[in-house]
């Protein structure tokens with residue numbers, strides 16, 4: 716099967732000369748249509764940079780991103796991005812926020828057709844009773860559902876999710892995990908989920924890929940998750956495959972942390988002496 720999304724030797728830095736920061740290096744990734752891939756890593760390693768590259772919101776410094784075989788040169792409606800911070804317009808209702816995307820994509824449709832599309836996606840995330848509410852009247856989980864509905868309303872082939880659930884409490888988080896899984900199952904979309912939670916990645920995805928710690932962060936090995944669906948949340952941590960995968964992915968991440976620490980201690984320039992006067996004995 717052809718890859719719907721491909722990253723070939725992608726490198727990305729920010730700044731120039733003494734301010735140059737090497738964030739990602741030689742990132743290679745192939746994603747098949749309909750796959751659910753989770754990318755997991757520590758904070759600040761370059762996960763958002765990676766999703767922005769996939770979404771066409773950032774350009775690679777080297778290498779290329781391809782979507783359905785074509786080079787990605789900017790954002791496009793077939794790649795919907797869902798951000799961690801919801802990014803809703805506070806003065807618009809749920810209907811208005813989802814409508815922004817719908818009006819942009821379905822310019823040729825009549826007002827009533829567009830209204831029906833908005834309602835369909837608001838319903839898909841179970842927010843119909845709150846359709847006229849403004850973001851400040853919604854909980855964090857509800858706001859995130861609005862941003863999911865907004866991304867879905869453009870009917871993208873690929874949903875790129877940048878830690879969409881990390882600001883939510885555990886209970887809301889698990890409800891939304893299941894809602895996203897149901898949307899994935901019923902629509903057949905391809906999903907890339909960035910997360911800082913290994914368990915979440917294994918519960919939801921077909922594959923989980925840890926990302927190393929930068930500078931020059933890159934993707935680690937890809938672990939296939941051979942746990943039948945639907946996965947039973949309550950008994951998952953007793954599942955042998957779950958435990959093995961969890962140990963391997965956490966093992967990779969811990970080893971990364973250990974390497975980072977040992978680099979810090981051998982590099983005296985990044986290990987300044989404390990600014991205190993010696994004690995008089």
Ligand SMILES: Nc1ncnc2c1ncn2[C@@H]1O[C@H](COP(=O)(O)OP(=O)(O)OP(=O)(O)O)[C@@H](O)[C@H]1O
Nearest residue numbers: 729730736738757758759760761762763764765911
């Ligand atoms: N536009 C930018 N200019 C300069 N540096 C940037 C820019 N965007 C990101 N960075 C740097 O790149 C590194 C990776 O950032 P990124 O947001 O991709 O990490 P992350 O893994 O998503 O972090 P978190 O999990 O905390 O959201 C950070 O050191 C950040 O300061």
